[in-house]
Amino acid sequence: MSDLQNLHRRAxxxxxxxxxxxxxxxxxxxxxxxxxxxxxxxxxxxxxxLRGEGDEALTxxxxxxxxxxxxxxxxxxxxxxxxxxxxxxxxRINEDLYQSSEKMEGYYLDGLLLTYAFxxxxxxxxxxxxxxxxxxxxxxxxxxxxxxxxxxxxxxALSMRDGLRYxxxxxxxxxxxxxxxxxxxxxVDPARTSLLAGDATDPGLDLNAxxxxxxxxxxxxxxxxxxxxxxxxxxxxxxxxxSGRAFITTVANLEAExxxxxxxxAEHIREHVRAAGFTxxxxxxxxxxxxxxxxxxxxxxxxxxxxxx
Numbered sequence: 001m002s003d004l005q006n007l008h009r010r011a012x013x014x015x016x017x018x019x020x021x022x023x024x025x026x027x028x029x030x031x032x033x034x035x036x037x038x039x040x041x042x043x044x045x046x047x048x049x050l051r052g053e054g055d056e057a058l059t060x061x062x063x064x065x066x067x068x069x070x071x072x073x074x075x076x077x078x079x080x081x082x083x084x085x086x087x088x089x090x091x092r093i094n095e096d097l098y099q100s101s102e103k104m105e106g107y108y109l110d111g112l113l114l115t116y117a118f119x120x121x122x123x124x125x126x127x128x129x130x131x132x133x134x135x136x137x138x139x140x141x142x143x144x145x146x147x148x149x150x151x152x153x154x155x156x157a158l159s160m161r162d163g164l165r166y167x168x169x170x171x172x173x174x175x176x177x178x179x180x181x182x183x184x185x186x187x188v189d190p191a192r193t194s195l196l197a198g199d200a201t202d203p204g205l206d207l208n209a210x211x212x213x214x215x216x217x218x219x220x221x222x223x224x225x226x227x228x229x230x231x232x233x234x235x236x237x238x239x240x241x242x243s244g245r246a247f248i249t250t251v252a253n254l255e256a257e258x259x260x261x262x263x264x265x266a267e268h269i270r271e272h273v274r275a276a277g278f279t280x281x282x283x284x285x286x287x288x289x290x291x292x293x294x295x296x297x298x299x300x301x302x303x304x305x306x307x308x309x
Contacts, residue, residue: 004041007058008117011044015062015118022069025289026118033120039127043117046152050182051110061110065118068111071257079255080296085262086255090227093258094171104174112221113150121286121300125249128284130156133218133247133304139163141215144207144239146200146232147222151179155186157218158193166193167207167214169200200239201231213241223250223272224259233276237307246278246305253298254288269301278305 009029016023027033027040051057079085087093097103116122134156137143140163145154148168158164170176176195183193198205217236223229229250236246252263263269266285273280281304288298 002038002041004045005037008037008041008044011058011062012118015066018062019066019069022066022073025069025120027120027123031120033124036120036123036127040117040123043114043123043126043152046155046182046186047110047113047117049185050113050150050178061114064107064111065114066111067107068115072255075255075257076298079253080291080293083296085259087258087260090225090260093225093260097258098172098175101174104172105178109150109174109178113152116152121288124286125284125300125302126152126156128282128302129153129247130160132282132284133216133245134160136245137161137164138215141165142167142210144209144214144217144236145169146217146219146236147225148175148179148195149221150175151182153218153220154179154193155182155188158183158188159186164192165210167196167209168193169196169198169205169207171197171199173197201235207239209239214239214244215241216245216247218247220247220249221251223248223269224254224261224263227260229261230272230275233272233278237276237278240307242307242309244307245281246307247302248273248305249300249302251298251300253296254300263301265297266299266301269303273303273305277307279308280304281306 012026012028015026027036047061051061116126139161142165143157145168148154148170154166154168158166168179176197180195194208217239219236223232226232250269252265283303286300291298
């Protein structure tokens with residue numbers, strides 16, 4: 001067992017001891033997804049790259065992860081009773097959360113990054129991302145990301161494709177700062193990256209796109225955060241060159257403090273994707289373990305999309 005896998009085991013034990021209410025959903029050696037543990041441990045290593053290897057950094061990260069987990073449990077319980085998301089105003093969420101460095105860098109970004117180490121569905125989606133999307137990216141192409149977040153996906157892509165050039169767009173200064181820091185500490189050549197503040201659906205935003213458009217685009221955990229995800233999908237399509245590929249993730253019937261658009265099921269997501277002009281090449285659709293409801297199916301969704309023309 002590697003040092004990182006030992007660290008992951010220790011982290012799971014710390015979470016289970018300090019926050020026993022969330023231990024049941026953790027990726028661990030006894031779970032049915034135990035084959036994902038080496039990848040989950042690598043995510044913990046990515047967190048160390050970003051925040052440091054000491055106990056203080058680990059403790060802060062686990063506290064952030066627990067914050068995200070408890071918020072999810074509380075809000076998901078509410079959603080399963082009411083069938084609607086609480087959040088309805090993206091503008092207020094932007095002001096109260098995305099523009100708040102105290103919240104974004106205090107718990108939100110680190111907590112979300114670590115869900116890829118401890119939530120089995122997220123780890124499996126990361127595996128899908130690496131194997132079905134990044135592995136087929138051109139070695140020296142141009143990649144656009146809408147919603148950079150904590151930078152994990154971008155670092156993965158840039159590390160696996162060392163000639164790739166990257167443009168990332170986000171409305172949150174903290175996301176852009178954290179992504180830039182992640183690049184720096186992961187040793188990504190700054191000449192390969194460009195980070196832009198703004199809304200990717202704004203026609204006035206200059207993405208400095210290569211001639212003919214981007215070879216690939218990705219948009220992870222964004223569609224459910226906006227009022228009109230169709231506009232985001234359309235902007236991804238427009239940014240791509242013909243035969244370009246996109247990677248998206250979103251959710252259906254899963255609530256969080258900043259989820260606005262409610263997808264009812266996987267077919268609802270597919271309808272939006274196809275309406276934007278995309279063809280679905282591959283998809284990963286994962287139900288949330290432990291939820292049994294006659295009409296509401298919570299799920300995580302990821303897909304590789306193709307712009308044919």
